[in-house]
Amino acid sequence: MLLSFALISLASLASASEVYNTFDGDGFPACNAVAKVYRPSTVDEMVAIVKNASAQGIPVRASGVSPLQYASVARYHHNQNDAVNAISDLEMNGGVGSVVVEAGVTFPQVAQWLQDRGAALGFTLGAVNWNITLGGAIAMGAHRSSLREDSQVSAAALAMDIINGKGDLIHLEKNANNDTWLAATTSLGLLGVIARVKIAVMADYKVWANQTTIDEEYILNGDLFEMISPYVTANFWRIFLQDSTQWWPSVKKFHMRTYGVLPVNASGNAFQSTFSVTSLEGNLALSLLNAGQNSSTANFFSADTFYALWSAPNFHETTFNLPLLSWPVVGHAFDVLIGGLYPGELPEWDYNLHGHTLELAVPVGQGPALLRRVRELLDQSAADGTAVTSTYRSGINIKFGKPFDSFLGQTTERVGNITGDWSKGAMMFDFPSFVPTTGDRHRYNEAWYTTLATTLINEFPIRPHWTKNTRTIFGQSVKNLDADSLQRFAAVRAQFDPDKTFRSVVGEIIGVV
Ligand SMILES: Cc1cc2nc3c(=O)[nH]c(=O)nc-3n(C[C@H](O)[C@H](O)[C@H](O)COP(=O)(O)OP(=O)(O)OC[C@H]3O[C@@H](n4cnc5c(N)ncnc54)[C@H](O)[C@@H]3O)c2cc1C
Ligand SMILES: *[C@@H]1O[C@H](CO)[C@@H](O)[C@H](O)[C@H]1NC(C)=O
Ligand SMILES: *[C@@H]1O[C@H](CO)[C@@H](O)[C@H](O)[C@H]1NC(C)=O
Ligand SMILES: *[C@@H]1O[C@H](CO)[C@@H](O)[C@H](O)[C@H]1NC(C)=O
Ligand SMILES: *[C@@H]1O[C@H](CO)[C@@H](O)[C@H](O)[C@H]1NC(C)=O
Ligand SMILES: *[C@@H]1O[C@H](CO)[C@@H](O)[C@H](O)[C@H]1NC(C)=O
Ligand SMILES: *[C@@H]1O[C@H](CO)[C@@H](O)[C@H](O)[C@H]1NC(C)=O
Ligand SMILES: *[C@@H]1O[C@H](CO)[C@@H](O)[C@H](O)[C@H]1NC(C)=O
Numbered sequence: 001m002l003l004s005f006a007l008i009s010l011a012s013l014a015s016a017s018e019v020y021n022t023f024d025g026d027g028f029p030a031c032n033a034v035a036k037v038y039r040p041s042t043v044d045e046m047v048a049i050v051k052n053a054s055a056q057g058i059p060v061r062a063s064g065v066s067p068l069q070y071a072s073v074a075r076y077h078h079n080q081n082d083a084v085n086a087i088s089d090l091e092m093n094g095g096v097g098s099v100v101v102e103a104g105v106t107f108p109q110v111a112q113w114l115q116d117r118g119a120a121l122g123f124t125l126g127a128v129n130w131n132i133t134l135g136g137a138i139a140m141g142a143h144r145s146s147l148r149e150d151s152q153v154s155a156a157a158l159a160m161d162i163i164n165g166k167g168d169l170i171h172l173e174k175n176a177n178n179d180t181w182l183a184a185t186t187s188l189g190l191l192g193v194i195a196r197v198k199i200a201v202m203a204d205y206k207v208w209a210n211q212t213t214i215d216e217e218y219i220l221n222g223d224l225f226e227m228i229s230p231y232v233t234a235n236f237w238r239i240f241l242q243d244s245t246q247w248w249p250s251v252k253k254f255h256m257r258t259y260g261v262l263p264v265n266a267s268g269n270a271f272q273s274t275f276s277v278t279s280l281e282g283n284l285a286l287s288l289l290n291a292g293q294n295s296s297t298a299n300f301f302s303a304d305t306f307y308a309l310w311s312a313p314n315f316h317e318t319t320f321n322l323p324l325l326s327w328p329v330v331g332h333a334f335d336v337l338i339g340g341l342y343p344g345e346l347p348e349w350d351y352n353l354h355g356h357t358l359e360l361a362v363p364v365g366q367g368p369a370l371l372r373r374v375r376e377l378l379d380q381s382a383a384d385g386t387a388v389t390s391t392y393r394s395g396i397n398i399k400f401g402k403p404f405d406s407f408l409g410q411t412t413e414r415v416g417n418i419t420g421d422w423s424k425g426a427m428m429f430d431f432p433s434f435v436p437t438t439g440d441r442h443r444y445n446e447a448w449y450t451t452l453a454t455t456l457i458n459e460f461p462i463r464p465h466w467t468k469n470t471r472t473i474f475g476q477s478v479k480n481l482d483a484d485s486l487q488r489f490a491a492v493r494a495q496f497d498p499d500k501t502f503r504s505v506v507g508e509i510i511g512v513v
Contacts, residue, residue: 037063043102043169043195043196047167047168047169050163050192051166051167052167054166054499057499057501059500060193060501061502061503061504062103062136062189062193062502063136064104064131064135064136086101086102086104087099087101087109087110087113089198090114090117090201092119092203095202096202097200097201097202098158098199098201099114099119099198099199100196100197100198101196101197102196103136103138103193103194103195105134106131106132107131107338108131108334108340110199111333112334114201114334115332115333118203119201119202119204120201120203120204120205120333120334121156121199121201121202121334121337122200122201123144123146123151134197134199135193135194135195138153138154138157138185138186138187138194138197139186139187140188140189141154141406141408143401143410143428144399145399146400146402147228147400147401147402148229149402150404151399151401151402151411152401152406152409152410152411154185154186155185157174157185157197157198158174158198158200159174159197160172160184160197160198161194161195161196161197162194162195162496163193164192164496165496165497165498165499170496172184179407182405182406182407182488182489183406183407183492183493185404185406185409186406186408187493188507188512189502189504190493190496190497190502190504190507190512190513191493191497192496192497193502204332204333205261205262205264205333206261206262206263206266206331206336207259207261207262207336207337208259208266208268208328209257209259209270209313209315209328209329209336210257210258210259210328210329211257211258211313211327212255212258213255214256215253215254216249216253219245219247219254219371220368220371220372220375221368221372223368224364224400224427225365225424225425227256228364228400229424245257245397245399246310246394246397246398247395247396247398248303248306248307248390248395248396249374249375249378249389249390249396250299250300250303250304250307250390251303251307255395264332266330267330268331269319269330269332269335270315270316270324270329270335270336271315271317271318271331271339271342272314272315272331272335272336272337272338272339273314273315273316273340273341273342273345275341275348275349276341276345276347276348277346277347277351277393278344278345279346282346282348282351282353285351286351286353288301288302288305289392289436290437290438292391292436292444293438293439293442293443294444295444296386296388296389296444299387299389300387300389302391303389303390306393306395307395310394310395312325313325313326315329315331316342317331318331318335352437353393353434354435355432355433355435356432356433356449357431357432357465357467357468358430358431358432358433358449358453358468358469358473359428359430359464359468359469360453360456360457360462360463360464360465360477361401361410361426361428361429361462361464361465362426362429362460362461362463363420363421363424363426363427364424364425364426365421365424366427366460366461367398367427369460370429373455373456373459374429374452374456377448377451377455386444386448388445388448390431391443391444392432392433394432396429396430396431397428398427398428398429399430400426400427400428401425401426401428402425403423403424403425403426407488407489408485408510408512410465411425411426414482414485416461416479416480416482416483417479418461418479418480419461420461428465429456431452433449453469453472454476461480462477463480463481466506475509478511481510486512490511490512493507493512493513500513
């Protein structure tokens with residue numbers, strides 16, 4: 001299996017305050033001052049490593065696939081690899097079932113394994129792509145987008161085996177009324193190493209994807225819950241909204257992406273790629289985006305270019321790898337929701353296209369107000385003569401999450417001092433921005449990004465995504481978290497790891513260690 005461990009020294013916790021936690025590889029460290037990296041291949045080996053480290057008082061942090069390795073998820077890849085052995089116990093009963101995976105397997109691996117056996121990941125998992133491990137996604141509360149279906153990855157977990165701070169393997173069964181489970185479903189890695197997870201799966205299915213272009217004004221003044229949630233019918237032909245809606249502030253448009261389920265015998269063989277680029281495109285995008293480091297005009301030019309490119313489907317058909325030119329598209333769940341790279345292409349970060357990330361959740365009812373506030377700040381930057389817009393290959397991603405109860409989850413209804421109605425779910429404002437490779441690597445009007453984050457955190461009951469924000473943002477957001485949930489999480493943590501073998505910067509900032 002792919003799970004590796006970094007044994008990190010204390011030095012990493014004292015490093016600069018603006019470190020970005022994960023995402024992008026070089027210059028975007030997930031942890032500094034790594035003392036030793038182990039690559040165990042069995043759960044027993046992991047247990048031995050943790051026992052050893054714990055006995056010697058060495059802090060441990062689990063690590064999924066290194067961000068640098070996101071590089072090459074093979075297109076049409078049906079290769080064998082050692083992680084396949086770590087998937088077992090598929091049980092189907094009618095249209096639903098379960099499978100046990102070791103936590104180091106990645107989403108494409110599980111999806112391919114299931115597809116070969118007539119099964120598929122459910123919607124929660126179906127759209128989390130690339131070489132992200134299930135363990136890493138469950139630990140950090142990762143999610144996709146849906147108000148109708150569960151959207152947090154850990155919502156699909158039925159049971160987990162966690163190696164606690166003493167090196168004991170603890171088995172947990174799903175129980176939404178149990179504090180241990182409510183802690184384990186977003187643990188930040190602080191209860192220990194998630195070794196195995198039993199996840200809910202479904203019979204294999206196909207999916208259609210559609211995209212509509214909507215004027216900004218309509219979304220900023222609309223009722224997002226009304227727009228996103230009602231896609232429900234009583235049978236399997238259910239329709240749900242998933243994946244992100246993209247905001248293109250330079251042209252004042254949104255791309256709204258919808259997906260729906262079709263029977264597995266529906267015709268269509270579409271395959272999605274989100275990050276795949278040819279070397280020509282990659283190098284062009286890099287010079288285009290770098291040109292925007294000191295030029296607002298250049299940023300607006302590239303934003304308009306990417307908007308136009310993303311109006312067409314980012315789907316090819318699998319027989320001849322030809323681009324699909326019109327919406328909607330239909331394909332296999334795995335190909336449409338996860339996809340990969342097109343032949344001969346590499347992911348964007350292989351061309352030095354790196355982004356800083358910012359992702360903040362608000363109750364869905366407050367979504368339009370938050371977007372209007374962002375629009376005011378964008379307009380203010382223009383009035384100041386330093387207009388900012390989206391500077392990434394995608395626009396600003398707007399995602400949604402159905403309520404899911406987990407002490408540290410982004411869509412839990414548990415509220416802190418600043419209350420909000422989270423009962424209908426959350427809207428996530430996910431704003432990646434290009435990091436220039438030139439000069440001191442500052443973004444155009446860098447100060448604006450700080451103003452944006454601070455303004456939103458101070459004016460809305462926002463909750464941060466645990467892997468897509470800076471330490472400053474985590475610190476500023478603590479006031480929105482529910483003190484009772486933090487305390488109860490901390491109590492479970494203390495029980496699992498009294499000697500604090502497992503470390504997490506986020507956990508320290510929010511005071512649960
Ligand atoms: C290309 C890309 C796309 C992404 N898309 C999304 C998205 O759509 N939605 C979303 O919510 N997030 C998304 N993310 C963020 C991603 O879900 C998180 O960063 C996730 O935690 C990464 O998991 P990983 O396996 O890479 O683990 P790492 O980055 O190695 O680890 C993340 C954290 O989890 C802990 N951890 C890892 N494995 C385990 C384990 N087995 N047991 C306990 N703790 C563990 C680590 O200690 C660390 O603190 C994306 C990231 C990338 C790079
Ligand atoms: C455990 O620690 C000992 C002593 O430091 C070391 O020799 C051994 O290799 C370690 N074992 C594992 C599994 O890490
Ligand atoms: C991503 O995972 C696949 C499947 O294990 C592997 O073949 C590929 O090399 C991985 N990508 C990288 C760059 O590690
Ligand atoms: C919650 O679950 C844990 C782990 O299964 C168990 O040890 C504990 O007793 C449960 N707590 C309650 C209150 O039932
Ligand atoms: C796809 O979206 C278009 C609007 O862009 C709409 O007219 C069409 O009915 C949609 N198709 C499906 C299958 O939902
Ligand atoms: C798919 O299979 C169902 C029966 O399972 C059948 O009724 C339907 O006509 C088939 N559709 C296609 C497109 O083959
Ligand atoms: C932008 O300006 C900075 C500082 O003057 C400089 O270092 C950097 O190279 C410039 N960027 C580009 C792309 O010209
Ligand atoms: C929440 O409110 C209480 C009571 O007013 C106060 O003591 C506490 O500091 C507040 N907590 C946060 C995180 O702001």
